Structures are given as structure tokens and as C-alpha cells.
Amino acid sequence: MAQQVITQSKVVPAAQYRDPSLMQSLWWNVTDALIITRRNLTYYVRLPQLLVFSTIQPVMFLLLFAYVFGGAIQTQNGNYINFLLPGIIVQTAMFGGSVAAVGLAEDLKKGLIDRFRSLPMARSAVLAGRTLADTVRNIFVVLLMIGVGHIIGFRFQNGFLNAVAAVVLVIAFGHVFSWIFAFIGMMVKDPETAQVAGFIWVFPLVFASSIFVPTETMPELLQIFAENQPVSIVANVVRGLMIGTPHDSVWLAIAWLTGIYVIFVPLSVWQYRRSAN
Amino acid sequence: MQNDIVVEDVRKSYGKVQALKGVSLQAEAGKILGLLGPNGAGKTTLIRILTTLLKPDSGRATIAGIDVAKHPMRIRSLIGLAGQYPAVDEMLTGRENLVMVGQLYHFSRKASKERAQELLEQFSLTDAADRTVKTYSGGMRRRLDLAASIVARPAVLFLDEPTTGLDPRTRNDLWEFIRQLVDDGTTLLLTTQQLEEADNLADWITVIDHGEVIAAGTSETLKSQLGQDVLELQISNRSYIPQVQTLLESIGRETPHVDTATGRFSVVVPHGTQSLLEAVRVLDQQSIAIADIALRRPTLDEVFLSITSASEN
Known part of the structure; x- marks a missing residue:
């Protein structure tokens, strides 16, 4: 076969290509993720109704729980909105992550993931960009819920710094859990399935927890589960930081989140790498 | 490189x-x-x-x-x-x-x-x-x-x-x-x-x-891997179709394809122009009028069908 040397200046000669250095790879993990984050956030600008409706739902949850269940649920100091709000923002941050499962499954279905995988970009970037965009949206929704909560009577009881720490913890929690959703989205590969599969494991964690009600009235076995699962632990810490109730150690919450993070980030990236079929 | x-x-x-x-x-x-x-x-x-x-x-x-x-x-x-x-x-x-x-x-x-x-x-x-x-x-x-x-x-x-x-x-x-x-x-x-x-x-x-x-x-x-050229031929009087089919069968390498609606035949022939001349001669002897006749290279479709069907056998 005749070998023809490319002389046209328009094509970059193959000899110029090098594997990136370690520093460069690390840097690209950040910059590529930000490019994808920006792309995902553009959806909210182009489709404002997406943001509106995905915001109405948690606010509606807040109002429904506060006024429908509020009277019936006995909490220690008798002020249910103060009990509810820290819990329900944890639940909101968690549900918010489900967008990652559906969004990634859609990208897979449309062949966008194939294109991204054929580009010399960081292997983590598509997933990180997805979860970061969802985290940005979570920040917005959580702050909005605190605002609405304030209107219907919620008050921080434990100082400004603790309140800020609580919000940071909620956002970190949402971010970590969105990696679980990302993994599910890459696994099931189909948006409708991702929608359903994304939520199945969420409900027991959210309802068998201290998010909406104190755990004391639950049957004993359920109570043991409810008090020791990560969602309750985080919700208790957030509640403690916001309104001063007794709670588990902040470090225990951070340990849980770190544990989930170091498992699900590599797992999701591994799934992304082999998502070709 | x-x-x-x-x-x-x-x-x-x-x-x-x-x-x-x-x-x-x-x-x-x-x-x-x-x-x-x-x-x-x-x-x-x-x-x-x-x-x-x-x-x-x-x-x-x-x-x-x-x-x-x-x-x-x-x-x-x-x-x-x-x-x-x-x-x-x-x-x-x-x-x-x-x-x-x-x-x-x-x-x-x-x-x-x-x-x-x-x-x-x-x-x-x-x-x-x-x-x-x-x-x-x-x-x-x-x-x-x-x-x-x-x-x-x-x-x-x-x-x-x-x-x-x-x-x-x-x-x-x-x-x-x-x-x-x-x-x-x-x-x-x-x-x-x-x-x-x-x-x-x-x-x-x-x-x-x-x-x-x-x-x-x-x-x-x-x-050219399929080998021979394809002879395409059209007669004006369609009542001669069976007759022409028999004649072309003896010239070509395989059964000719016939479009009975138009009277159009196509057949793979072994000797190119010689085969074309032969076809003209025999049809002339029988006084069958030729409306159109041409020799062409096979289309890639024909090549493809012949290769893929060969690979299945």
C-alpha cells in the first residue's frame, strides 16, 4: 500500500500527539467537568419551566407536610415546622439527585455519551459535570425552601455559623447521593427505567428515617434501621445544627458521606468507561 | 509516521x-x-x-x-x-x-x-x-x-x-x-x-x-470480480418474450432476468461485445425487433448480492 505523507497543513500530523502529563490530566478533570456543568445548567436557562416545576414540587411537599401532618405529629418542643424543615431539605437534596440518573440515561440513549467518550476529555468529566450541575440546582432549591420555611414560621435556633454549616452539609449530602443516581443512570441506560430505578431505594431511606417524624414510635427493628442509616444521621446533624436538638457526631455524618463518595465515584466512572454497549 | x-x-x-x-x-x-x-x-x-x-x-x-x-x-x-x-x-x-x-x-x-x-x-x-x-x-x-x-x-x-x-x-x-x-x-x-x-x-x-x-x-x-458484463436488451413486441428468453439463455451465463411489463432483459454474458453481436444476430434471424440494446458493467448491487449469497452457502 502506498504511503502518502500528509502535506496539507489543514490536518494535524499524528506525530504531534502525546499522552497528557499527570498534572494536565488532573487539571482537565476540573476544566472538562466545568464545561459539562455549564452545558447541563444551560438546560435550566432554555427550559425555565423545568426549573419552575422541579422547584414547585419540593415547596409543595414542605407546605403539605407542615399543614397536613403538622398538627398530628408530636415533636419534643411542639413546633413541627422547626422539626420538619431541616429534614425536608435533606429529602429535597436527595430527590434532586435523581435528575442525574435520568439525564445520564438520556445522554446515553441519544449517543451523546459515545461522542464524549470518543473525545480526549477526562473520563470523570461527564459524570462530575452532571452531579455538579445538580448540586448548583440543589443550592438554589434548598435556599428557596429555607426562605419559604421562614415565611411559615421556621426559625434558626443555633446561631449563624451552625446554620451555614447545616446548609453546607445538606448540599454535600445531595452531591454525594447524586453520584449514586449517576451510577444507576449509567447502569440502566434508559431514561424511563432510570426514573423508576432511581427512586426505588430512596423511599425506604427517606421515610424510614428521622426526616419527617421522630423515630421513637417506629417498631423496634425498623427503629434500629431508621436510627443508624445515613439519611437519618445526616438529618439529625442538620437539625441539630439548625435548631440545637441533640444529634449524632458531625464526624459520623461526614464519614458516611466520604464512604459513599469514595465507593460511588470510581464505580460510576468505571461504568462510564464500559458503557459502550 | x-x-x-x-x-x-x-x-x-x-x-x-x-x-x-x-x-x-x-x-x-x-x-x-x-x-x-x-x-x-x-x-x-x-x-x-x-x-x-x-x-x-x-x-x-x-x-x-x-x-x-x-x-x-x-x-x-x-x-x-x-x-x-x-x-x-x-x-x-x-x-x-x-x-x-x-x-x-x-x-x-x-x-x-x-x-x-x-x-x-x-x-x-x-x-x-x-x-x-x-x-x-x-x-x-x-x-x-x-x-x-x-x-x-x-x-x-x-x-x-x-x-x-x-x-x-x-x-x-x-x-x-x-x-x-x-x-x-x-x-x-x-x-x-x-x-x-x-x-x-x-x-x-x-x-x-x-x-x-x-x-x-x-x-x-x-x-470485475463478478467477471462478465451484463447485456441489457429491450424488445418492442412483448409476445416474443418466451422466445427471446430461450435465445438469451444460450448466449448468457445464467437465466436472464426479465421485466415482463417492459420487455426488458438483463443477463450476464461471458464474452462482452462478442456476446452482444451474437444476440443481435440471432434476434435478427428470428426477425425480432430490438428497441434498445446495451452492454454494461455490473452494478455494485449485483456484485454485493452475488458475494453475500456465496458467503452464505
Whole structure:
């Protein structure tokens, strides 16, 4: 076969290509993720109704729980909105992550993931960009819920710094859990399935927890589960930081989140790498 | 550094299904290689292996001398890919799609924007550049997808059935764009189910079926591989059809195809012009008037059907 040397200046000669250095790879993990984050956030600008409706739902949850269940649920100091709000923002941050499962499954279905995988970009970037965009949206929704909560009577009881720490913890929690959703989205590969599969494991964690009600009235076995699962632990810490109730150690919450993070980030990236079929 | 695609005995199975049963092929630098085959032949699997989306079970593939499986990151900077379905983001504008791809190739934002503008002009998308892709027609999406695949001026470009689902006019336009790319020095591997497309675009054609290469050559050599020319003949009086059929059977190498509605025959003949003269002579002896007669090379369709049916036996 005749070998023809490319002389046209328009094509970059193959000899110029090098594997990136370690520093460069690390840097690209950040910059590529930000490019994808920006792309995902553009959806909210182009489709404002997406943001509106995905915001109405948690606010509606807040109002429904506060006024429908509020009277019936006995909490220690008798002020249910103060009990509810820290819990329900944890639940909101968690549900918010489900967008990652559906969004990634859609990208897979449309062949966008194939294109991204054929580009010399960081292997983590598509997933990180997805979860970061969802985290940005979570920040917005959580702050909005605190605002609405304030209107219907919620008050921080434990100082400004603790309140800020609580919000940071909620956002970190949402971010970590969105990696679980990302993994599910890459696994099931189909948006409708991702929608359903994304939520199945969420409900027991959210309802068998201290998010909406104190755990004391639950049957004993359920109570043991409810008090020791990560969602309750985080919700208790957030509640403690916001309104001063007794709670588990902040470090225990951070340990849980770190544990989930170091498992699900590599797992999701591994799934992304082999998502070709 | 050579700029070829070299595939050596590449195998890939999905569970028990063998998608590629040891495929070998080469593509010359700056030329178009057409990978021709029916649905499920293994074309897409091969493209996915060459574009680092899939790892082969065994065998070796190199692009510009770089091993695809060993240095995927280097390969990715070198290649462009446009898959079977346009992989562009519907919610972004055409321009945003191209800028994003440029940035993901790690061009600066400024360079990405300049390149996007250049491509929008080249692919006649300037009017629609700032509309979301949702509003694009099928042909425009294909063009944008093709533009996205060459953002980094790849040395080697892969197009997986680039014109599937397009109307003939849009398809011809796209062919024009594809020819331009090769004029720029890009090596192109193109898969297609349409023989016409391979015939029109490819310098070299590899025919693949059931995961195996069953023929390779230029479109000319493939056609002559079938051997003989085809005699086409039309009679004005259709009542002679059975008679002509018998006569042609003795001249040709096989049973002639007849279109009874038009009185048109086609038959593969062994001796070219001699066979044509013979046909004229015998029909003249029987006083059967010939409306039209011609000798032609077989179409790639005929070649393809004869090769694939041979490979099934």
C-alpha cells in the first residue's frame, strides 16, 4: 500500500500527539467537568419551566407536610415546622439527585455519551459535570425552601455559623447521593427505567428515617434501621445544627458521606468507561 | 509516521454472539475506505473498536501507527467520529455544540469559537447557528454532527452510516461535504449499507458480512470480480418474450432476468461485445425487433448480492 505523507497543513500530523502529563490530566478533570456543568445548567436557562416545576414540587411537599401532618405529629418542643424543615431539605437534596440518573440515561440513549467518550476529555468529566450541575440546582432549591420555611414560621435556633454549616452539609449530602443516581443512570441506560430505578431505594431511606417524624414510635427493628442509616444521621446533624436538638457526631455524618463518595465515584466512572454497549 | 488505519485479525464477541470473527483491513492515508455490509455485519462494532469505545477481545488495531487499545487518549486526539445517529445536544444551539466540543479537545475558548464559526460557514449552518438544535431538520443535524466530528481537524475520521435516513438531495449535499474533507487530507473510514454510496465516495471498498471480510477492492475490481458484463436488451413486441428468453439463455451465463411489463432483459454474458453481436444476430434471424440494446458493467448491487449469497452457502 502506498504511503502518502500528509502535506496539507489543514490536518494535524499524528506525530504531534502525546499522552497528557499527570498534572494536565488532573487539571482537565476540573476544566472538562466545568464545561459539562455549564452545558447541563444551560438546560435550566432554555427550559425555565423545568426549573419552575422541579422547584414547585419540593415547596409543595414542605407546605403539605407542615399543614397536613403538622398538627398530628408530636415533636419534643411542639413546633413541627422547626422539626420538619431541616429534614425536608435533606429529602429535597436527595430527590434532586435523581435528575442525574435520568439525564445520564438520556445522554446515553441519544449517543451523546459515545461522542464524549470518543473525545480526549477526562473520563470523570461527564459524570462530575452532571452531579455538579445538580448540586448548583440543589443550592438554589434548598435556599428557596429555607426562605419559604421562614415565611411559615421556621426559625434558626443555633446561631449563624451552625446554620451555614447545616446548609453546607445538606448540599454535600445531595452531591454525594447524586453520584449514586449517576451510577444507576449509567447502569440502566434508559431514561424511563432510570426514573423508576432511581427512586426505588430512596423511599425506604427517606421515610424510614428521622426526616419527617421522630423515630421513637417506629417498631423496634425498623427503629434500629431508621436510627443508624445515613439519611437519618445526616438529618439529625442538620437539625441539630439548625435548631440545637441533640444529634449524632458531625464526624459520623461526614464519614458516611466520604464512604459513599469514595465507593460511588470510581464505580460510576468505571461504568462510564464500559458503557459502550 | 504513517497515517493509515491497520486492523489485524480483530475479534469481538458479545456473549455467544461473535460480532467480529477476525477482521483485517487497511486504509490508505488521505483516502476513503468504504466498509460495506448489511445490518448486523459488524461494521459498527469495528468502528467502536477503532474509536476506543470498545475493546477488542483479540487482534490489533492501529491508527497512524498508534495502538488503539494501548493508547486510547492519544487516539482520541487524532480521530473524529460521527455515529449512526447525530450526537448533538438538542438543547444547545449549533454554535454552542461546536464550541463545547472544541473546548473538550482542550482548545482555548477563543480558538473554539473561531473554529465553530469556520465550521458553521463550511456546513452552511450560519443562519441556524444560534437556534437550538431542537429546531433543526434531519439534514441540518447531520451536518452539525459532521462538523462536530471534525472540530479538531482529525487526521482520521470515522463516519458510521452518515446518510442513513436522509432524502436523496440532502444525501448528495452531504456527500459533497464528505468529499471536501478528504480533499483536506483526512483519511476517512465510512460504513454504509448502500452500494451507491460506497461506489460514489470510496476509493477502496471492504465488504463485510457476519463479522468477516468477504471481499475487498476498488469498486472497479469488485465489479470485475463478478467477471462478465451484463447485456441489457429491450424488445418492442412483448409476445416474443418466451422466445427471446430461450435465445438469451444460450448466449448468457445464467437465466436472464426479465421485466415482463417492459420487455426488458438483463443477463450476464461471458464474452462482452462478442456476446452482444451474437444476440443481435440471432434476434435478427428470428426477425425480432430490438428497441434498445446495451452492454454494461455490473452494478455494485449485483456484485454485493452475488458475494453475500456465496458467503452464505
